[in-house]
Amino acid sequence: MTEQTAPTTAAGEPATARGEQTRQLILDTAMRLFRERGYAQTTMRAIAQEAGVAVGNAYYYFGSKDHLIQEFYARSQVEHRAAAQPVLDRESDFAARLAGVLHAGIDVLTPSHGFAASFFKTAAEPTSPLSPFSAESSAPRQAAIDLFAEVLDGSTAKVDAELRPQLPELLWLAYMGVILYWVYDRSPGQARTRQLIDGAVPLIDRLVGLSRLRVLRPVTRQVLDLIRTLRH
């Protein structure tokens, strides 16, 4: 969306093969240490030392420690998309597709649960470019919303005509809710989150079906109006 705005070399965008290599080295090292020690316990000095570069060099490629996380976002999104593919190929039932995609998302995140919980605070800051709602995250966000559009499009579900165009974004919002719950989930293996998905999906399925019901038309419209009002 904003690819054209910055003709100059942006921070973090290496111009040479050497730079690209260093960048990847730092990134891989950081991800490994984050997983091993957690986010807060991993210092920039440690990342630099393990990667065999100077501290300042890491800052040449990543504006801050937090920016390393944005990379984590992007990677996770790509992995999520890949992990969801089999389900999208196999299933045609809306509920099954949705459940599969949600579970795939959690599958991908599970190895990072420890450090995800601690970096979550950074992502939650509204002013931070790391917020999933921020302009800087719009690319991965749109990719995620597109994934839910696929969930819907490839399904046999009958959806209220007015609701349909808004539904992918609503499903993405629900997914954000699942992640929020997951981050707080202390149950072994985050089993509760799995229960949440398995419990919420039939519910969503049912509500989507009911949206075409005469009694609920006004409610559906009211919801959609509100959403439209609140979007910028």
Add this chain to the structure above:
Amino acid sequence: MTEQTAPTTAAGEPATARGEQTRQLILDTAMRLFRERGYAQTTMRAIAQEAGVAVGNAYYYFGSKDHLIQEFYARSQVEHRAAAQPVLDRESDFAARLAGVLHAGIDVLTPSHGFAASFFKTAAEPTSPLSPFSAESSAPRQAAIDLFAEVLDGSTAKVDAELRPQLPELLWLAYMGVILYWVYDRSPGQARTRQLIDGAVPLIDRLVGLSRLRVLRPVTRQVLDLIRTLRH
């Protein structure tokens, strides 16, 4: 809930009048500076200097900079309760009571919107005692839930018998959602948040009314079952 567990003087609980005075002085200074400069821009050194004490003294009363925020929570909750009183006295309609209480909450928070947005990240961290879901916050949280119980009890609304006992907590959750939106709200005077409240309240009112409808009974039950499952 945990008053009896710690017979020794907990950090931050002054035992003498002198201590209490110093504590209040530091707290007032901190709140003033937070509002004037924002959270991140207010250093502990600045707080100490303005309050005329040593840095370490602030840490004698408040375990960390973040802990100063927990005090802000407690103060806000008390203010919210007070600001909601007139509405609770005046109105008997459920929707009016709910809207009034939600608006009162935002009224109280409005002067702190600037720094609230920046400290929100801290509150969002699951492992932090500052999280609204944490055990340490259970007292203010329960007080807030009780407020929504009052909203319901004092109203003429007819509510599904199964839903009723769960509803106050659900309303509190909705309030958390409103605050989440408010924190991200960049519109002048956070006007959007007001629209959200005015739009969402009739919707909630309607849904609560519909919960007694035969068609929706299964859905209602499904929702409540899910919630019960997910609560610890």
Add this chain to the structure above:
DNA sequence: CAGCGAATTTGAACGCGTTCAAGAAGGAGT
């Protein structure tokens, strides 16, 4: 191959939140 300029790399230095050993203040008992 010498020289140039952009891209990359360095590490000392800064300001921050936080810690802690040491001391000061205050009150109770003798």
Add this chain to the structure above:
DNA sequence: ACTCCTTCTTGAACGCGTTCAAATTCGCTG
């Protein structure tokens, strides 16, 4: 008045994320 003990207060010191002027590397041009 002296002692003892708890409570409170101090400020230097530590490790962290981050900055930046200077040095280095590297591909290219004449």
